[in-house]
Amino acid sequence: MSEEKRKAVEMLNISKIYPDGVVALRNVSLTVYEGEIHGLLGENGAGKTTLMRILYGEIKPTKGEIRLFGRKVSFHGPWDAIRHGIGMVYQHFTLVPTFTVLENLHLSFTSVGKKISESMIRRNAEKLMKEIGFEVPLDAIVEDLPIGVQQRAEILKILLRKAKILILDEPTSVLTPIETRELFKTLKKLKEKGITIIFITHKLREVKEITDRVTVLRKGRLVGTVETAKVSEIDLARMMVGREVFLKISKKPAKVGRKVLEVVNLWVKDDRGLDAVRGVSLDLYEGEILGIAGVQGNGQKELVEAIAGIRPIIKGRIVVDNVDVTNRSTVERYRLGLAYVPDSRLVGLVFDMSLVENTTLTNLHKVLTRAKRILWDKASEIAVKVVKELDVIAPSLNAPVKYLSGGNQQKVMVGREIVREPKIFIVAEPTHGLDVGATEFIRKTLISLRDKGKAILLVSTDLDEIMQLSDRIAVMYEGKIVAIGKAGEFSIERLGLLMGGVKA
């Protein structure tokens, strides 16, 4: 680190305040040198993505200045940033899913004002792919490609536009460990070519593996910038969270009771008509947490929706507490003691409805008279119970839930099921997008439910969560359960390999 490197990116005193009052960033400064891989670390909501979207011209900063290679710039939109050589790969790719890869490349090229024919683009693309050493099928329709390949297409698109600065936002969140390794190889090659890379992540392991320097954000403020080699993962965790992080939750050994859920040879299709769940069988017992690990998109969502009765079954059987519910409706399954907390608050809540109206969603039968009249008094009582049990912070019972924070919304979703006293809890991504406090709370709640004798089916892409909470673990890959056993039988490495489809 002795040569005088150019400062590729300087973001000085950036602040961003949103119309509804949320302060996303306060006085954050960032310097990235040319040709380095710079990590941007922080929890969910720390402001990392917001900061980069400002750099990319997508969002206008409320205050602050940006300099590229020493010159001050002001972007009015991504096309400005693109013209200055910045490219960004989001978690949700900016490829038109119904076009082919080539059409997408064509679109991105000519949108920056260059007139190029598709054959020229094809030639340039093939040349570049050979240089870097990866393959992307140019004539395939984007949405038909596996995610890892789509991401490569996205990177190809950016490189073809002669980007000098590449921003990647949590790129590994949708990849298997094998694809992640490929990505890191590619990034190292790009670094050799002098491309500056900013790598947004919340995964400490990745920061240590691939970055030269790392900047840590917490709750919209800058904590510090350090050289990766000089810090440990625990140092980084402390910077990220601001207090000693206890990565282990203490829990008593499981007291397992009778079988309450049985899934037999289940086959389910996804929204596109392809087989998403291919012959899955599993049992769930009282008093245990069964964690289903796997990268997003391997059938977990479809499995869980099928068990809840929201998605139709092609083949197989589902038995709840010795009652065959395969042909029964969702409402009947709920009434037999099944509870489902979906992974998306958009699905589990109606944002424009009040807290009371939302807690009533799965408790409707409790507040209905025989004449089908709703007793809102009773519904309010249920809502009050939820607020008390889960310590929900809300302006009022009648305010629309969209005004609640994400963590509190999650608490409402979980709490409303808890007060129903069901036998089986199916929870998907329960702490996704929540801050550390809320995450801890929800996880402790799940454990106490399990201690009370409930059966919990946990679906999560967060391996730490799976390992912390589960008594037994199952791994899903491409619609099948590739391994199932006691939690002690799985190490993080073994889980990673199984999730990537490797027999381990």
Next chain:
Amino acid sequence: MIEDIISLTSSTLIYMVPLVLAGVGEIITERSGVVNIGLEGIFVLSSFTATIITFATGNPYLGLLSGTIVGLLAGVLHGIVSVYLRGNQIIAGVGFNTLAYGISIMGLVTIWKQHGASPSVSKIPMISLKIREGLTFTISPLSIAAILIAIGAWYWLFKTTSGLKLRACGEDPKSAEAMGVNVFRTRFYATVVGGILTGLGGAYLTVGWIGQFTRHISAGRGFIALANVAFSNWNPLMAIVGGMIFGFFDVLSIYLPIKIQLIYPEVKITTLAYLFKTIPYIGTLAVVSLIIGRARMPRALGKPYIKE
């Protein structure tokens, strides 16, 4: 028999013009992600304006132009409301239909003191081909123009770069924006173009075909054009076919009663004609119900694009 085929064909080509023009215009608008159900209102307003101008100047071409300009302005209004103000596109369209109807009838009453129809105005002359004695094939020059415009629109949408950009706005505006397309501007212009073509079609109603403005000049044709958009699977070439099919229903509703009257002179046709007038609507509904199943609309259609 031959006379029937000739006259049915030429009538279909005359009747289909507004459906094709507005259909193609709306395809362009919807391919960019905006839905404009105010086509009916544009028809009414542009046909009315064309009638006034032609009445005042005696020149139907000026009338045609003025109607087209009205369509442009309507497109601008809908574009601003839908794209820049992020309004609800369906409600805005419904409101515009009511507004256009109100303004036109207000004008009709004020200017000509009539409640049903305006006086006749000069029309754009038809083109006639003499096939043999007593048999001519008559269409409007706009019939040809409509087909050419549809073909041109198809080529532009699918074979050019700017067409690709426009389609991206309708499929995935976030990605389009990220790739540097100005989604707002593109959608706005697409809406304006749609308005222009629909205005042309509306002006044609009075100044190229019927020859006067009536209270029910459009009678739901704007909505049949919308059905044509879906029927054509958002492809301008298919909109020609759809326009001919729906136009043919319209032709039938006029021809069948006349034919039946000729064959059975004792039947009272004037009232029975009302029943025949339902043919275009039943036909459209049948087509929409039975045939359009597999249609694939632009993914982002109708959703206002909201940046942060």
Next chain:
Amino acid sequence: MSLVQFLMKFRERIRARYEEYLVIVIEILASAIIGFSIGALVLYILGFNPARIYFILFSKGLSNPNYLLSKSTPIMLTGLAFAIPMLAGVFNIGGEGQLYIGALTSLVVVTFTHNPALGILAGIVAGAALGTFKAVLKVYRGVNEVIAAIMLNWVTYFLILYLLTEKLYNPQIPHESIPVPEDARLGKIPTPIGDIRLIFFIAVIASLVVYYILYYTNIGYMLRVAGLSPKTAKYAGFNPNLAIIYSMALGGAMAGLGGSLLLIGYVYSIDTTMSTLFGLGFMGIGVALLGRNNPIGIIFSAIFFSMLIIGGEMIELLAGAPPELADALTGVIVIALALPYTYRMLISYMRIRRMMKK
């Protein structure tokens, strides 16, 4: 629950939704202002004096309570016909056709049975059937409800036109249909503000019943959830398709009721150009939007629009300006009501400014 408790709860509920209500009030005021401004412009262009016209509009519009409330009845019901499906996420602009068919079936039934209650029932059933038909087309054939509604509007229009001129016309007064028998007509009832037609009260009761259904029964709850978030509805075990069908059936029933009340309790016959029925369905859309799709709001909104319509008629008599001004005003108000986001943006903009100053 005592009155005091009820009021306190009400106040708390309002305070909780304070911001929502503020936005709603601004929306209503802004759209009305925009509507009248543009109307004034159009009047001026056409050579009239906007001030004089608006004066006639408002003063004459409100002068006769019976006329005002009677005219508000059909559009109150077509307003419900649009609002109920809207709450379930469906655009029902078929109020026209549903009203026509309600009026027609009422006429036929009442002519044979001389029983107004049966006539009203027939109208409700006919309207509900038409609404259900469109819902079925949407659910099972994916037919866009806007297109289906307009097509069926025109089909019913011409069908009824045929029946009126061919079979159901009054031999003594050929441009009218056969009249409703004298003993089946609904009349007025005395009130402190004069004799008011019974149909107005029936309509208000219908609105209150709808309000009850929407906010106090499981069907209404299911409809609203499905309308706000179909995915959540499925999660909760509700069938979004049923929401579509129920809401269209109920909405159609309301429009049908509007048609039959109009016939049996007001005009007593349909003229053969159907001019008394035409346009009421579309006006209902404006009524519903201004009333924010809330049945109570719709009652007042209907009275407001009724004032516009009556004012429009008076304008024609007194100033020679065309009554379709009411349509033009309605149209602009509806367009203005399509802009919810704009007002929200305005409010948040004002809030940032306040925050930045801190």
